[in-house]
Amino acid sequence: MTVLLRGLILHTPQNPFRTDRALEAFSDGGLALRDGQIVALGSFSEVRKQYPEAPVQDCREGVLLPGLVDTHVHYPQTRVIGAMGYSLLDWLEKRTLPLEARLSDNKLARELAREFVGLLLRNGTTTALVFGSHFQGATANLFGAAEDVGLRLIAGQICSDRMLRPELHTTPERSYAEQKMLIQRFHGRGKLRYAVTPRFALSASEGLLEVCQTLLQEHPDLHFTTHINENLEEIRTVAELFPWSRHYLHTYDRFGLVTERSVLAHNVHPTEPELARLAEARAAIAHCPSSNAFIGSGIFPMNRHLRHGVRFGLGSDVGGGTGFSLLKEGLMAYLAQRYAPEGVRLTPAHLLYLATLAGAEALGLGETVGSLTPGKAADVIWVKPEPGSALEVHFRHLDSAEDLLGSLFTLHGEAQVHQVWLEGRAAPLVF
Numbered sequence: 001m002t003v004l005l006r007g008l009i010l011h012t013p014q015n016p017f018r019t020d021r022a023l024e025a026f027s028d029g030g031l032a033l034r035d036g037q038i039v040a041l042g043s044f045s046e047v048r049k050q051y052p053e054a055p056v057q058d059c060r061e062g063v064l065l066p067g068l069v070d071t072h073v074h075y076p077q078t079r080v081i082g083a084m085g086y087s088l089l090d091w092l093e094k095r096t097l098p099l100e101a102r103l104s105d106n107k108l109a110r111e112l113a114r115e116f117v118g119l120l121l122r123n124g125t126t127t128a129l130v131f132g133s134h135f136q137g138a139t140a141n142l143f144g145a146a147e148d149v150g151l152r153l154i155a156g157q158i159c160s161d162r163m164l165r166p167e168l169h170t171t172p173e174r175s176y177a178e179q180k181m182l183i184q185r186f187h188g189r190g191k192l193r194y195a196v197t198p199r200f201a202l203s204a205s206e207g208l209l210e211v212c213q214t215l216l217q218e219h220p221d222l223h224f225t226t227h228i229n230e231n232l233e234e235i236r237t238v239a240e241l242f243p244w245s246r247h248y249l250h251t252y253d254r255f256g257l258v259t260e261r262s263v264l265a266h267n268v269h270p271t272e273p274e275l276a277r278l279a280e281a282r283a284a285i286a287h288c289p290s291s292n293a294f295i296g297s298g299i300f301p302m303n304r305h306l307r308h309g310v311r312f313g314l315g316s317d318v319g320g321g322t323g324f325s326l327l328k329e330g331l332m333a334y335l336a337q338r339y340a341p342e343g344v345r346l347t348p349a350h351l352l353y354l355a356t357l358a359g360a361e362a363l364g365l366g367e368t369v370g371s372l373t374p375g376k377a378a379d380v381i382w383v384k385p386e387p388g389s390a391l392e393v394h395f396r397h398l399d400s401a402e403d404l405l406g407s408l409f410t411l412h413g414e415a416q417v418h419q420v421w422l423e424g425r426a427a428p429l430v431f
């Protein structure tokens, strides 16, 4: 059955870093959904003519957007959000890893998994690349929870075999066996995909990175994700642990882990050769602006990434980040670039692109999601201003789509994700 959504529709089917006309807006727009796909987009009157019999859902209060894409978020860390006053390595040791160690308890893991996928959806995230758990059972729970609600999920069991805490350490042999089972069970099942996920080079021996390489060789369509160049002390430690490495990226590249299926989180302090190599390999960066500020990692050198042609999308990086909202990450990216000495002048179209299509492309899903182009999956969100809020005033009085988008990102805290469609089906937002 075809359904029509009517309302203000905004998306960025093109890259605003390359063209001035990337933002497409339909002030009284129509979006036709059928069999999980978008089948038409245009002015409401045009789309209505194509589907005169279809039922219409009136979404004229607020705005319809593509589902948001989070390229970096940690499933076990919802309850870590807000731990102030740390930098990366002491934040991990004192606040994050103790909680992650508790996910050996499957009951807790199941509860956190349900809570986590619910929070993604409530914030309008319909596709996510997720750091799983160090435990096989907990990671299986994450896949199960995503499947239950229909979230498009790429995730994997984290592997580490040093420098964290003993409960979180595996061995190369054990990690291989556990990951193999998860890959067989979940990779390619519905909307689930598997990502090989060493936590970071600091906590992975060469033997473990070799296991990651073997898994990617045995299953060339797997994804790969990890952290890189987030914090200066981390970078110094990695250089000591891999004395042969030319730079941080080399510790992954040596094992064949830097490809166009790789997403590396942060990259706040890259060298020029690393940027050149990332561009050459077509690997993508997950830019996590609120986390970079909150844990005090630094300001993302966006201009250098652009100059080299390195791809990047947005990541909430919960719980180093300040919450699940990618609208907020858009604003944080904007603010950080305003502070940076050679910051990029971002527009509302850039922010929407970074929160949607750029992320989809970083995950290799640019043909499937990230914009409302007909033929893509019907992953759509309806965002409304809170009654009585400043954002509502803006929605009533602004007439340029671009200004409205700017106010949506700026006043994101007054926006409510009212409804989410996953492949055309309305998802429940209360769990």
Ligand SMILES: Nc1nc2[nH]cnc2c(=O)[nH]1
Binding pocket: 074, 088, 092, 096, 199, 200, 227, 230, 291, 317, 320
């Ligand atoms: N932000 C962040 N960086 C990391 N590096 C290694 N683990 C983590 C993590 O959990 N969060």
Ligand SMILES: [Zn+2]
Binding pocket: 072, 073, 074, 131, 227, 265, 317, 320
């Ligand atoms: Zn992270």
